[in-house]
Amino acid sequence: MPTGIGFYIVVFWLVVAFLVPLVFPIDPLTTNPSRRLEPPSADYWLGTDNYGRGILDRIVGGAAISLSIGAVTTVVSAVIGVVIGLIGGYVKYLGSVLMRINDGIMAFPGALFAIVLVAVFGRTFIVMVFALAIVFIPIFARITFGEVVELRGASFVRNAVSVGASSTRIILRHITPNLVPLLIVQATFVCATAITIEASLGFIGAGIAPPAPSWGVMVSEGQPYIRTAWWTLVFPCLAIATLIFGMCMLGDRVSEKLNRPGGSDATAV
């Protein structure tokens, strides 16, 4: 099992996001105008924001949003992307068509594309995941395609053909299991990138609508108070930074364990 610092950081944030709220009363939403912009204290460990909400509560609430968006986006885009890549890689005459469409979608800057979709369809979780998935599907499709093309010529695939295996069987039983290591590595980077984009969109006001405690929104809201109430800005930034750092470290570690050359064959946006 690949461990290392990244693994522990990611586990830490998973615990914070999904276990802490079950044990401690977390209230990221209720405003308290009488206690605005308080510095860290025994009541509010990380201080309060401009509306008197606890920074800690909002970070914990935001962790769940960030991780859910990262995870759901990764799963959705991986499933769709892998199916496209498998079909394109195995069915020769479809390959170039699918990959050119793929290139077309990839030509759009990811974040910009997401902004447009969110602007059109609204600032909800589902739209967010959908917008991010469109950004990441081509990445999964492309790496799957490349790997399938390579595996299609592998000796064990030829051997499977020689014992009479059908195309379906070769795709599902021989090629797909061999994609897993590559996909795991790719997934960690896509997850980290999805979380970053979500935070970025929150920051510029195109993320999940307030008052939901998105980290990017928190950074945006804390920005004016950098001189007077630094905790409103610094702690959400630290949260984003540590989570992304942890995920990238985890991805590197996994990729090392799986004997892939660095994280270099995982594509980040």
Add this chain to the structure above:
Amino acid sequence: MSSLLELQNLKVEYPIGVGSVQAVDGVDLRLEAGEICVVVGESGSGKSSLGLTVAGLIEDSNGRITDGSVRFGGVELVGLSPREMRNYRGQRIGMIFQNARASLNPVRTIGSQLAETLQSAGSRLTRAEVSQRAVELFELVGIPDPLARLDAYPHQLSGGMCQRIMIALAIAQEPRLLIADEPTSALDVTVKVQILQLLKKLNRDLGMAMLLITHDFGVARALADTIAVVYAGQIVERGPAAQVLESPQMPYTQALLASIPHLRGQATDRLPAIAGRPPSLVNPPHGCRFVARCAHVEDVCASPAELRLVSPQHAARCHFPHLPMFRPSQENGGQR
């Protein structure tokens, strides 16, 4: 009664940008049930393409059959749809490859790969029957402790063990013909002998015909009923093993046999080698293809040589069969 396998004027080429490589150029070959035919040739002679074609795998290797026929048990295989061809692969024609470990799926246990092959024949075997059959097969190919091996991954096994497993996979559906492409080339000498003995045993006990492809006359000597020597995409000599080995008629075969090291030779002898290289298969020479490297060239050699019988079952593609055994030495080996 037709032969088990009958190749007629088989031509296979690989398209390359402009033009093509004529890897197999008019091969005629016949293989009876239960017979072992060894195809001997050097790298690039087209011997592997020949094996892949018979197994119906040539299209997967980017080659294409341009002419000729492959009849298996009287049925023409050239032109069968992929779906029809699948009924032959594994069930009637098995194939094993050179690099056994690479030929096994690295991320799945060998038990699951074998079980899959056993079930792909459309047989409705229960789980217990599958594992029982797997154990039987492993015992047949000489894998010790078969039950424990079912859960192993290819990287946990030695090269010889992987080769045995691949043989087990290939014979799982009891094909009547086993094509073995350099089955022992990646193995060390002791394991190689064991694998050859195993192939011989399978041939004897199961009556499985074999088309063995190798560059190694030692393999031919050990197993062959008949030998076909391939050069530049053509069969240049063909006949019963003893005749080909004892009285080779084609200068190429003679030179190949002469270049095998002997234990009893003088230590100072240099091993004879055939000078030059095989001709390009993109634009093969019009005449005899060995002409540039042959020691007996005369004017007639510029015209194509036919495969002619030199004795009832023994044929050679040479304008001058029956020449005395040619033994290249340092003096004449490099000249023409």
